[in-house]
Amino acid sequence: MHAKLAAWVDEMARLCGPDRVEWLDGSEAEKERLEAQAVASGELIRLDHARLPGCLYHRSAANDVSRTEHLTYVCTRSRDDAGPTNNWMPPEEGYRKAGAIFRGSMKGRVMYVIPFSMGAVGSPFAKIGVQLTDSLYVALSMRIMTRMGRAVLDRLGAAGEFTRCLHGKADLDAERRIIVHFPEDNAIWSVGSGYGGNALLGKKCLALRIASHLARREGWLAEHMLILGVEDPQGRVEYITGAFPSACGKTNLAMLTPPEAYRAKGYKVWTVGDDIAWLRIGPDGRLWAVNPEAGFFGVAPGTDSRSNPNALATLQRDAIFTNTLLADDGTVWWEGGNGPAPRKGLDWRGQPWRPGLLDDDGKPVLGAHPNSRFTAAARQCPCISPRWEDPQGVPISAVLFGGRRERLAPLVCEAFDWNHGVYLGATVASERTAAQVGTIGEVRRDPMAMLPFCGYNMGDYFAHWLEMGRRIPKPPKIFHVNWFRKDAGGKFLWPGFGENFRVLDWILARCRGQGGARETAIGLLPESGALDLAGLELSQGVLERLLEVRREEWVEELAGHKAFFDRFGGRIPAELWRQHEALAQRLGATAAAR
Ligand code: SAT
Numbered sequence: 001m002h003a004k005l006a007a008w009v010d011e012m013a014r015l016c017g018p019d020r021v022e023w024l025d026g027s028e029a030e031k032e033r034l035e036a037q038a039v040a041s042g043e044l045i046r047l048d049h050a051r052l053p054g055c056l057y058h059r060s061a062a063n064d065v066s067r068t069e070h071l072t073y074v075c076t077r078s079r080d081d082a083g084p085t086n087n088w089m090p091p092e093e094g095y096r097k098a099g100a101i102f103r104g105s106m107k108g109r110v111m112y113v114i115p116f117s118m119g120a121v122g123s124p125f126a127k128i129g130v131q132l133t134d135s136l137y138v139a140l141s142m143r144i145m146t147r148m149g150r151a152v153l154d155r156l157g158a159a160g161e162f163t164r165c166l167h168g169k170a171d172l173d174a175e176r177r178i179i180v181h182f183p184e185d186n187a188i189w190s191v192g193s194g195y196g197g198n199a200l201l202g203k204k205c206l207a208l209r210i211a212s213h214l215a216r217r218e219g220w221l222a223e224h225m226l227i228l229g230v231e232d233p234q235g236r237v238e239y240i241t242g243a244f245p246s247a248c249g250k251t252n253l254a255m256l257t258p259p260e261a262y263r264a265k266g267y268k269v270w271t272v273g274d275d276i277a278w279l280r281i282g283p284d285g286r287l288w289a290v291n292p293e294a295g296f297f298g299v300a301p302g303t304d305s306r307s308n309p310n311a312l313a314t315l316q317r318d319a320i321f322t323n324t325l326l327a328d329d330g331t332v333w334w335e336g337g338n339g340p341a342p343r344k345g346l347d348w349r350g351q352p353w354r355p356g357l358l359d360d361d362g363k364p365v366l367g368a369h370p371n372s373r374f375t376a377a378a379r380q381c382p383c384i385s386p387r388w389e390d391p392q393g394v395p396i397s398a399v400l401f402g403g404r405r406e407r408l409a410p411l412v413c414e415a416f417d418w419n420h421g422v423y424l425g426a427t428v429a430s431e432r433t434a435a436q437v438g439t440i441g442e443v444r445r446d447p448m449a450m451l452p453f454c455g456y457n458m459g460d461y462f463a464h465w466l467e468m469g470r471r472i473p474k475p476p477k478i479f480h481v482n483w484f485r486k487d488a489g490g491k492f493l494w495p496g497f498g499e500n501f502r503v504l505d506w507i508l509a510r511c512r513g514q515g516g517a518r519e520t521a522i523g524l525l526p527e528s529g530a531l532d533l534a535g536l537e538l539s540q541g542v543l544e545r546l547l548e549v550r551r552e553e554w555v556e557e558l559a560g561h562k563a564f565f566d567r568f569g570g571r572i573p574a575e576l577w578r579q580h581e582a583l584a585q586r587l588g589a590t591a592a593a594r
């Protein structure tokens with residue numbers, strides 16, 4: 001027995017005051033027992049067994065449907081170590097504030113102890129956490145999203161290192177909700193929310209915020225990235241990682257189905273992960289990636305057999321649906337899903353719903369919340385890579401950064417070199433989505449899609465990326481992509497989804513030293529004819545708009561880069577300022593004085 005673990009569980013139980021403490025072993029029998037309890041209490045609803053075998057439905061509190069970044073803190077001793085993009089409080093205050101909400105909050109409840117591994121158990125990349133929670137929904141979700149139970153405890157042994165993760169629902173009152181990270185103590189406390197990214201502590205809290213802190217110390221990268229493999233007709237597979245903000249299509253890209261003409265030739269995409277990548281330098285001098293998760297927590301609305309047939313196949317059994325529409329026949333539905341809406345059902349708030357329902361202001365009432373989700377095991381995905389659990393990971397040829405920009409950023413742009421790529425990543429901006437509380441559509445800087453997830457000062461994070469570049473003998477190439485450019489009428493210029501494969505194809509050609517490119521002020525863009533658009537109806541005019549670099553827009557953008565960097569005081573590496581000045585020069589503008 002791990003004495004420190006036992007002592008910590010006792011201490012937390014004394015704080016939270018549950019009626020009982022139950023250690024979870026991860027067995028099938030245990031799963032069935034917990035599900036039966038959650039169904040009996042109404043926390044989960046069983047879906048129609050014939051059509052969705054083993055699937056469950058969960059409705060969250062109406063005020064608890066997305067990550068609450070304004071209630072999320074990084075508690076380092078020095079404020080500067082958290083940096084200007086994180087909410088900060090001193091560790092003592094974090095423990096005191098969260099502790100006051102936790103105190104006695106589990107009375108009448110059970111505290112579950114969940115040992116979990118991020119990464120295949122025993123992989124040199126893996127990190128172990130132990131989550132305590134009073135939520136059966138969270139316990140059952142952790143069972144899908146992580147490797148958990150006895151095997152992890154065995155691995156931990158009598159003295160292994162682990163991240164202490166305390167989670168409690170308390171009264172789910174947004175006024176009494178806080179998610180505090182203590183990277184210097186390897187601990188996370190989250191109280192007052194049952195929502196995914198706030199409550200499944202292995203995911204954003206451990207695998208990104210705490211892990212990014214560890215990664216800097218230990219010389220690797222913890223990133224908000226999908227990982228996919230592209231197999232060519234000769235059977236050779238090359239791997240790509242891509243960082244995109246939440247709800248910008250990472251799951252769809254990770255599970256992409258290539259256009260018919262490519263499939264006929266023998267191209268195929270393999271999914272390694274859809275949200276998080278841990279990257280290390282391998283013995284061969286390349287960058288290698290693992291997906292530390294075991295499942296997908298994907299956005300449901302918009303997922304249909306056109307946008308993502310692989311996701312649909314993945315969630316046909318043993319999945320948990322959260323805040324979708326619950327149809328009268330015991331199935332689920334969401335806007336942008338397959339088939340017509342069911343004639344009757346309960347919306348994500350639990351209110352009676354029918355197609356065409358309008359609210360008092362005459363606006364359509366959504367059946368599913370825009371951030372409603374499915375949780376399903378990765379191994380159920382038809383295109384899961386045979387190497388997705390490889391303890392060594394997969395070697396990476398290209399790194400993509402992207403966001404949702406209706407103007408400015410072209411479809412694809414290759415960085416001149418690693419440092420320029422870090423600049424591209426550091427200056428990514430994206431329109432806000434429903435995955436986080438805030439004004440949807442507002443453009444914000446989201447460097448490397450890590451703005452809400454970097455557990456330390458982002459100035460130091462950029463320096464760490466630059467340092468990694470110096471240490472990787474054979475670095476991947478870096479690209480910026482934007483699937484979301486629109487025309488003057490607000491219509492998307494690029495069809496996206498499976499057609500994105502055409503862009504991946506050019507990217508991989510570039511990585512092999514092929515594929516034509518032209519140099520522009522912002523980077524290398526596909527030269528005329530270099531993107532294979534056969535079979536796609538896309539006019540020359542639209543293609544030109546997709547690959548257009550408008551000088552005056554970029555000059556304006558430069559000021560945005562500077563304003564963002566200025567927030568960090570002196571902590572932005574000189575190399576990024578040098579990149580900034582070089583971009584200004586290429587645009588024929590003067591970089592604003594620092
Ligand atoms: O809720 S999560 O943070 O896990 C999903 C997301 O926002 O990326």
Ligand code: MN
Binds near residue numbers: 245246
């Ligand atoms: Mn994410």
